Amino acid sequence: MTLRALLLVTLLSTPVHAQMDPSTAALNAAQMLEQASVSLTGADSARDRVRALTKTIQAYEAGLTAMREGLRRAATREAQLTAELHSREKDIAQLLGVLQTIETTAPPVLMLHPSGPLGSARAGMMLSEVAPGLNARAQALALDLQEVQTLRQLQQSASETLTEGLSGVQTARTELSKAIADRTDLPRRFVEDPVRTAILISSTETLEGFASGLSEISEGEIAEINADVADRKGQIDLPAQGILLHRAGETDAAGVKRPGVVLGTRPRAIVTSPTAATIRYRGPLLDLGNLVILEPQPGLLFVFSGLQEVYGNPGQVIPEGTPVGLMPGETPEIGAILSTSSDGTGTDRSETLYIEVRQENSPVDPESWFRTDKDG
Template structure:
């Protein structure tokens, strides 16, 4: 079954991105994205591959909420700009309204009289003919600004119901996705996990280096060979989560600590997916890294993802690209939080961090040699 919903959502998101000069249109397109995600959630109930359908649905909701935040931020900024402009022109506007009201209320015979006689009437008529178009133009510009302010305020007020539906929908989709992943039994496995060996290895190691080098020891059966090769995608692999690069490999974080991997800032409860087809070598809590997922896209290459709140799948499973492997932590944002950020745009709502480390032949390498990071998530 093919899913038109997420495809339409991508097209709408492109439309939102291109509507930079029109915050009203951006907010409307974001509303359509959330509605499309709601339809996709309903359709996912009867999907053959429910995990894939729900994954696309969660991503569609995330894109819609992202677009709504962006649209509201622009709408609030535009409203503030117009309001400041109108306030600055308050005296001019009052004078203009007074002139227009005087012209409108004066009886026609009075307008035709002039103390200087017919010549004065003709001159004043010529002056009035020159001034009137300018007054009309200023009046129309004022009317357009006032109408736009009213429209922007209406959009922000109407966004309340749309945001509530979107936040409720994405929470439902995430919950159903977690259940669908837990119920999944159709994935191939390269090896069976041995929980005892895993526990012994974790208790006997103090660093990620030591754990990664001992990964081959924790399988309960021989690991089937694979000829997977993703080298042609080197440097072009998308990040496993929608986010922005916070710290590069080797750069000091806020605490002055340097790490061999990079840190990506994400929004709370963001969905994390495998960026390539891979074998799950480990998933669960590890050392001081929190919940960790270690993926093996090809022999002697590991992607280490840490900082997740929930992790999906089982060690040994071979999962296709785009398969969900977990959710970020944090509390789902309330409507008031999103609306308060609508005029911000500083990225302070990306409160969660995903640590990504890449290891080749047992040694860490700069993740940016594999991942594409220049684009904002």
């Protein structure tokens, strides 16, 4: 039985109040992955193929995240139920013994009592009071056993869905790289001079020094723009799905304090421009690895570092949501995902995206610009 069919049967057989459970979460995730697959098929004919593929990858990432969470909750719930059933083994055995005795005893014998009719009446009254309780306990036990069985089938059936989802997102990433390479419709504010860029990189030792010299890397003057994102200050979405690991000024895993924030992402997560912006630089720099520097408005820079692949060219003006890179790492195998689905500690977000915001060439707290209260 497929995951989707299994969960539909489960939902139809469970009470309304019990439908916000791990099975439902996994069903929702399966539907998200199915919709992402449909989007991938339609991306080939989309007018803006880059945008269509970007949304498809984000849909796959959201679906895989939801699937992992659903499986984690399923594994946790199964372990909880199994432990409860083990701890109640004695009570369950007694209950089953009583029910079997009642079921196998002939009705005429049940009506007889050594004390005569009065004893039989009293026994009948006691039995009428006990029977509903026994019945309720039996029904509760049956539901628990059914839920354990469903959760186990859910985890066994998830492998196929995860395989399709991981294959789909990998295909979408490959297609996205091709679509970006083929794109020719973006306006440009300037053209990068590679010689000047190399000289600037070799002569600077800090991000501040490099940022202050960005105007030197162009061939000729950089066209002015009137962009303004001040009205979105504090409400701009983060550039990737992830969790906040370190705030500005906190010591990171390397023991270094930086003015930016560190976002934990999953391997190969897509990074997009959170606003319309000009690409001022992209490539390796200092000890920051591959980075992208975006200029949403004059005097304001968003720096995203720690990427493996970077997209676009300096000088291009890109719309909001345009992909600017992919995080490094290897997509985990199905077995690894299933074995860690009960972890729930965020250790699967093994890659780190460093985000720094510079205003008039001075660092400011990125949380004054970005929304960091959303779970990714």
